[in-house]
Amino acid sequence: MMEKQQNQISRNITIKEYVNATRYGYLQGANGGFHNPYNHGFVKNCSDFLIRGYTDDEEITWPHLQQVAR
Numbered sequence: 001m002m003e004k005q006q007n008q009i010s011r012n013i014t015i016k017e018y019v020n021a022t023r024y025g026y027l028q029g030a031n032g033g034f035h036n037p038y039n040h041g042f043v044k045n046c047s048d049f050l051i052r053g054y055t056d057d058e059e060i061t062w063p064h065l066q067q068v069a070r
Helices: 002-011 015-019 044-051 066-070
Strands: none
Touching: 002 015, 002 044
């Protein structure tokens, strides 16, 4: 289990994102393959997590449910 968590920390991705990558448009590159826009490289991803406990990534602004339902 620890190896999986380390792998995901080093790639700056959550388990939910990893498992559901095909469902999230922001995790798909121009060619339709997997692309994580929040992956800043092994060293920065790990140092952000270990030193600050978070990353400085911008949050995705999701539309309100009322806008999606239209």
